[in-house]
Amino acid sequence: MSISRVFLLSLLKHRQTSNYCLKNFKYRLRPRNLSSPLCYSHAFLSENLRSRFDNDCRTIPHVKCWNCDYTLECERDKFFCRKCSRIQPPVKCVNYFQYLGLPVVYDIDPDLLTESFKKLQARLHPDRFSNKSQLLKHSDIARAVNSVKLKKSQRPQRSISHPEQKHSALQASIINKAYKTLLEPLSRALYLLELYDFSFDEKIISVDDVELLNEVMQLNESIMDAHAEQVEKIAEKVRRILHQLQKDFSVQFKQAVEKGDFNESFRTASKMKYYVAALKNADKKLGFL
Incomplete structure (x- = not known):
């Protein structure tokens, strides 16, 4: 045989x-309401915790901008703070379709997908934040020096790490993963099923x-x-x-x-x-x- x-x-x-x-x-x-997909963050919630939320992103608490403390909206401010324009860490209540500005459907335009990906890739590439992200503002350094008398060797250095480059790397990583997932018909189908809490086991x-x-x-x-x-x-x-x-x-x-x-x-x-x-x-x- x-x-x-x-x-x-x-x-x-x-x-x-x-x-x-x-x-x-x-x-x-x-999910309780199958008329809309689960928020991206719901995939990481336990069954008990998930029951406390419905499928609307508005029920998830808003987050604050790490730089200016402005209250951000989940989908609208998924990349940059609208007040200070600083890049933000990735949000969890946005799925791959929303990240790339596409409707949550199976039939998507591959050309539109690629165009959206390339635009976001250019905006979020870590190289764009390599200079300003690694330097603190001169005023911050001045305040630190004036607040306490330190020896020259102990004074704050301008190369102190700043969050923006890290955030841009995380955002770029998610955009790349989203593009690869939605580009292939099979992975796109499986991802859509996962959005409706129908995991492929x-x-x-x-x-x-x-x-x-x-x-x-x-x-x-x-x-x-x-x-x-x-x-x-x-x-x-x-x-x-x-x-x-x-x-x-x-x-x-x-x-x-x-x-x-x-x-x-x-x-x-x-x-x-x-x-x-x-x-x-x-x-x-x-x-x-």
């Missing part, structure tokens, strides 16, 4: 358990579609045994399947937001993962990876 057949039988053995998990998955960690992926599993395993076997021309044909077939799955997910996700049932879009995302893995195997065989 081939390894693939043994693997298939092992999956079938646990089919009942996996199906049970999927049927009950929609009741796990479901490999341990509870349904294996009820035996034909799908069998087809994917046969694809991988064919890729391993085929020559370059055949692998290219298989890869093209997988790309067509993925394109259709992406269209299906787009429709299903819109319906899921309206109905509050994400099981169908979850199944489609599971299928996408299988075929993306098969496509990567084909690319490796062709030497693209």
